[in-house]
Amino acid sequence: MAIETKIQLKDVHKAFGRKKVLNGVFLSVEKGQSLVVIGGSGTGKSVMIKCVLGIIESDSGSIQIDGEETRGAIGKKRDAFLNKFGMLFQGSALFDSLPVWKNVAFKLIQAKHLPAKEAKDVAVETLAQVGLAPDVADLFPAELSGGMQKRVALARAIAAKPEIIFFDEPTTGLDPIMADVINELIVKCVKNLGATTISITHDMASARKIADRVAMIHEGKIIWHGRKDEIDHSGNPYVEQFIHGRGEGPIKMQIKRD
């Protein structure tokens, strides 16, 4: 099977005012691959995937999905490209005005115009995949614990069977056991769908579980990337410092805001 490049970023820049967040990001992900992007807080991980989705407009560079340029895509072209995506947000971002099942089936109802009854069946089925009972379907997001909200958000991200899924810090804020459950679910669901994924995390346990390949972002650039098994002898001082969580090293925590 020929290797297909699914997602490709070339020299992507993004600044907010005078603050440069992305400083020439190069990244490519092959079809069916799971890439984990690691990096400290505030290094622009979320901004990077939002640039890919076009939620944030990048300043320059090239972003290609399936070989097609998506920067500045509008109308039908943009709809078609968004249709390929699913995303799990850092804070779950569930719609609190809708019950769980309408959250999960949101894309099916609004964009694919599935009748309510069918959509609910799909929602309940997807909830089962993430280990939630059918009676959760009629609850509201505010009635769920953080871990359950993450599962619902995961179900929402995969319900429409996307080709590409982004996970933004899927385990942040969860206890280690729930974090591991979520990791397992991500691996399982991605395998079932055969989807291409980019996951963002600063949780190394999570990275080791989910990743095929790992990339590290620092000061708006990808400073290292390689296979998961290469990470422990990367020879890169930044990566070493990060995976061992040392305070001392080349990465200086910015205490003062600029």
Added chain:
Amino acid sequence: MNSNLSSLAHNVQTRLLGLLQLLGGTFLTFVEATGQFAFFTLRAISHVFRPPLYFRQISRQFVDIGYYCLPVVGLTTLFSGMVLALQSYTGFSRYAGGAESAIANVVVISITRELGPVMAGLMVAGRIGASIAAELGTMRVTEQVDALTTLSTHPVKYLIVPRILAGVLMLPLLVAVGDVIGVFGGFLISVYRLDFNAANYIDQTWKFLETIDVVSGLVKASVFGFVVTLMGCYFGFNSKGGAQGVGAATTNAVVSSSILILILNYFLTGLFFGAK
């Protein structure tokens, strides 16, 4: 002496430059904000005319404005009508005769032209403008707006278009009901407190009322509905920075739409009745 003078001149020069810079900066910020707002407005309007429309969202907003605002608008117009009758009685009774017909006239004209739309506009600004800004602001800072995009749903169409449509179409309806209630308030005071003849009062009311009075009020209402929902959407949609940002968005939405309502009311009145 000479060097003293030149250093003074230099000092003045840097101060002036600093002042100019500050002025220029403020001006640029103002122009940028105005441009951003104008762009937002045009974008929102353009999406009203491009399918798909989310009818379930639209009907929810219609009910929110048209039905749940009725009590506040009804109460405020009722008491406005009542106080108008009372005030104009104490005012007109200083002159000999004519109080009875004058009061019916004052009440119906003031309510339909001014107080109905302005009162309803301000009430809806407080009730709906604030809740729109708070709801959209919370959705923005919790990434729910971004989530819409990833679920193939256009946030402007799904969140903003229904609210603006509801404002533009439902506020005139509210004001129409408010007009009737306000006139009824004046009637109540005139008949039960001031002992005027009921049939006569109603007769006078109809005699004075012209189509333009009501129509101008309803057009104002529509404009105010647009202003209130647009400001709520604008500040909510662009809020950032957590709970504090949402609070600021809510305040800005209510204050700016209230001020705009009063300013626009003046110009609309000029437009309808000024050229005589």
